[in-house]
Amino acid sequence: MTVSAIGMTGSAQSDLVLAMGCNQQWLDVVDAALVNIKGKCSRDGKLMAGLLEQYQLVSYDLAFCVAELQAAKVMIHYAEQADGLDDLAAVTALIFVTEAAQSVFQRLLVRAEDLGLDREIIMAGYMHENQQALITTYLNAATLASLGADILDRSNMQLPALLGEEKEMVRESFSRFSTDIVMPLAERIHREDLDIPEEILKPAAELGCFGSSIPERFGGLMPDDRDDSLGMIVVTEELSRGSLGAAGSLITRPEIAARALLKGGTPAQQQQWLPRLASAETLCAISITEPDFGSDVASISLKATPTENGWLLNGSKTWCTFAGQAELLVTLARTDTDSGLGFKGLSMFLVEKPAFSGHQFDYQQPQGGRLIGKSISTIGYRGMHSFDLFFEDYFVAENNLVGGEEGKGKGFYFTMAGLSGGRIQTAARATGVMQAAFEQAVSYARERKVFAKPIGEYQLTQVKLARMLAAITASRQFSYAVARMMDDGKGQMEASLVKLFSCRSAEWVTREAMQIHGGMGYAEETAVSRYFVDARVLSIFEGAEETLALKVIARDLITNA
Numbered sequence: 001m002t003v004s005a006i007g008m009t010g011s012a013q014s015d016l017v018l019a020m021g022c023n024q025q026w027l028d029v030v031d032a033a034l035v036n037i038k039g040k041c042s043r044d045g046k047l048m049a050g051l052l053e054q055y056q057l058v059s060y061d062l063a064f065c066v067a068e069l070q071a072a073k074v075m076i077h078y079a080e081q082a083d084g085l086d087d088l089a090a091v092t093a094l095i096f097v098t099e100a101a102q103s104v105f106q107r108l109l110v111r112a113e114d115l116g117l118d119r120e121i122i123m124a125g126y127m128h129e130n131q132q133a134l135i136t137t138y139l140n141a142a143t144l145a146s147l148g149a150d151i152l153d154r155s156n157m158q159l160p161a162l163l164g165e166e167k168e169m170v171r172e173s174f175s176r177f178s179t180d181i182v183m184p185l186a187e188r189i190h191r192e193d194l195d196i197p198e199e200i201l202k203p204a205a206e207l208g209c210f211g212s213s214i215p216e217r218f219g220g221l222m223p224d225d226r227d228d229s230l231g232m233i234v235v236t237e238e239l240s241r242g243s244l245g246a247a248g249s250l251i252t253r254p255e256i257a258a259r260a261l262l263k264g265g266t267p268a269q270q271q272q273w274l275p276r277l278a279s280a281e282t283l284c285a286i287s288i289t290e291p292d293f294g295s296d297v298a299s300i301s302l303k304a305t306p307t308e309n310g311w312l313l314n315g316s317k318t319w320c321t322f323a324g325q326a327e328l329l330v331t332l333a334r335t336d337t338d339s340g341l342g343f344k345g346l347s348m349f350l351v352e353k354p355a356f357s358g359h360q361f362d363y364q365q366p367q368g369g370r371l372i373g374k375s376i377s378t379i380g381y382r383g384m385h386s387f388d389l390f391f392e393d394y395f396v397a398e399n400n401l402v403g404g405e406e407g408k409g410k411g412f413y414f415t416m417a418g419l420s421g422g423r424i425q426t427a428a429r430a431t432g433v434m435q436a437a438f439e440q441a442v443s444y445a446r447e448r449k450v451f452a453k454p455i456g457e458y459q460l461t462q463v464k465l466a467r468m469l470a471a472i473t474a475s476r477q478f479s480y481a482v483a484r485m486m487d488d489g490k491g492q493m494e495a496s497l498v499k500l501f502s503c504r505s506a507e508w509v510t511r512e513a514m515q516i517h518g519g520m521g522y523a524e525e526t527a528v529s530r531y532f533v534d535a536r537v538l539s540i541f542e543g544a545e546e547t548l549a550l551k552v553i554a555r556d557l558i559t560n561a
Contacts, residue, residue, distance in 0.1 A: 030066060229486040
């Protein structure tokens with residue numbers, strides 16, 4: 001029996017209605033848990049950070065519960081919109097929604113006492129006839145395996161994206177670029193830890209890749225009258241499908257820089273730098289993290305001291321990706337030495353330097369300042385190179401203080417304006433890596449024979465592929481939905497949720513792709529080994545998973561419960 005025969009006489013569509021009701025019931029239970037935690041951690045109506053720290057584990061679990069349930073909600077809406085376009089859409093969505101409910105149920109049941117929930121209420125939700133009907137229909141081996149079999153029979157390895165004609169044309173253009181230009185170079189860049197070559201940078205610039213988040217009036221692709229986060233997401237996903245390290249992150253740095261400049265830059269700074277970023281005349285990097293302060297941006301200590309006609313920077317930065325080839329470092333530094341000011345003492349600087357190839361550089365300014373960079377060896381995400389940086393009396397002109405005198409002390413806010421886009425973009429990078437791994441897994445499952453038949457004919461392989469497609473589609477549609485929200489001036493919390501969900505999913509999907517390859521999956525000669533190590537970084541950068549779950553998502557959810 002094929003998936004198209006499973007309930008598509010009408011029951012799959014009616015099951016989407018049941019799934020929405022079940023999903024909302026789990027959201028209601030999670031909301032009750034959030035209210036309980038807020039009550040335990042509040043004094044005189046005020047949430048106490050110290051008390052909340054005692055509930056880190058349950059806060060972490062609740063953040064994932066909300067991320068999974070919101071992804072499920074998006075998938076239901078997606079399946080309704082895709083009705084009639086692809087027979088696999090509704091069943092794939094229902095498989096995902098039902099598995100998400102399973103995951104949430106387990107998290108809540110294990111932590112019931114800490115969450116202040118009644119186990120019987122949790123069990124009642126799980127045993128409800130609608131929930132059980134979904135489990136029986138969509139998580140049984142026959143349904144999962146039949147979806148996997150249908151995937152293996154198809155030429156198209158994606159479900160309908162529902163992007164619209166304009167965005168679909170953009171997606172196709174960058175898909176061809178990734179397939180024809182990036183993929184043939186990706187393995188050598190990874191294995192030899194090379195710089196990203198001109199063979200990628202030049203055509204990427206010609207396609208407008210670096211200007212996807214820069215308004216048209218500055219030479220970018222984004223409309224002057226509105227944001228276009230969705231376009232940026234589509235481009236990022238396709239570049240990441242080609243290679244995370246050699247292409248997927250190319251637009252991340254100019255996107256963060258552009259958002260920061262649009263938020264706080266002076267008109268002169270915007271006019272000077274945004275066209276150069278859009279055309280890739282100037283390549284940039286973002287320098288925020290420090291050796292002792294990762295996600296704790298407010299504690300940054302790189303010192304900026306006033307001097308004649310500018311500032312002197314002294315101190316260290318780390319994990320500055322693409323710092324070697326970049327000619328502009330968007331850098332956060334402390335302009336007020338009063339540590340009590342926290343993030344209010346930080347300012348943003350546009351630090352100019354020459355481009356350097358390779359894994360280290362040592363630049364001596366004519367003014368006497370010095371900037372030393374040394375790349376950090378990593379298991380994946382190669383090509384971009386992440387650097388440790390050491391500033392010694394490094395001179396920055398006064399007109400390179402973002403926002404000028406009015407921007408002094410506002411660097412944290414400019415940084416946050418850039419990073420919100422960075423989080424949703426990281427979700428898109430995760431989707432691209434997953435898609436690449438999935439395509440390799442399907443291809444290998446068709447060709448590789450074990451015990452005289454292709455491994456794709458085995459039930460377990462088919463089940464793996466079905467669940468992988470469900471996770472990838474959920475990540476893609478969740479990121480699209482959040483991008484549309486952000487374009488309407490909303491979606492900041494959802495950007496964190498989709499990053500949390502997609503990056504964790506990428507680790508699992510690439511692991512399954514590697515597993516389908518068996519021993520060859522562990523060999524460097526197969527691309528899936530690269531996808532696996534590349535995926536591992538996604539839950540770390542642009543907001544480490546733990547910090548994102550506890551300090552951003554859970555705190556906001558509990559505060560507003």
